[in-house]
Amino acid sequence: xxxxxxxxxxxxxxxELAEFVLHELSGSAAKGEAKFTAKAEKALVRADxxxxxxxxxxxxxxxxKAKLANAFLWTLRDSGCSAEYADQxxxxxxxRL
Numbered sequence: 328x329x330x331x332x333x334x335x336x337x338x339x340x341x342x343e344l345a346e347f348v349l350h351e352l353s354g355s356a357a358k359g360e361a362k363f364t365a366k367a368e369k370a371l372v373r374a375d376x377x378x379x380x381x382x383x384x385x386x387x388x389x390x391x392k393a394k395l396a397n398a399f400l401w402t403l404r405d406s407g408c409s410a411e412y413a414d415q416x417x418x419x420x421x422x423r424l
Contacts, residue, residue: 334390334391334394334395336385337385337387337391337392337394337395337398338394338395338398340381340385340395340398341394341395341396341397341398341399341402342398342399342402344374344377344378344399344420345398345399345400345402345403345406346402346406347370347373347374347377348370348371348374348403348416349402349403349406349408351366351369351370351373351374352366352367352370371419374420375423378420378423378424379423382424387424392421392424395420395424396417396420396421396424399416399417399420400413400414400416400417403416403417
C-alpha cells in the first residue's frame, strides 16, 4: 500500500530528465530558430528513449507520474527556462508517461 506513494525515484528522474534537456539545449537558442528547432528535436528523441527506459523499469501510477512531471517542470523553471516553454516540455513529457 505505501509503495504506491513512494515517489523518490520519480522525483529523481524528473529532475535528471530536465537537467538532460537543459544541457542538450544550452547554447543553441542563440544560434537561430532553425538550428534550435533541429537540436530540440534530437534532444527530445533522446529524452523520449530515457522516458521509455524509465517506464520499463519503474511501475508508475497517477501519483508518481504527477510527481515526476512536477519535478521536471520546476527544475526547468528554476533553471531559467521560460514558463511557456517549460509548460510545453512538461506537456510533451506528460503525453509520454
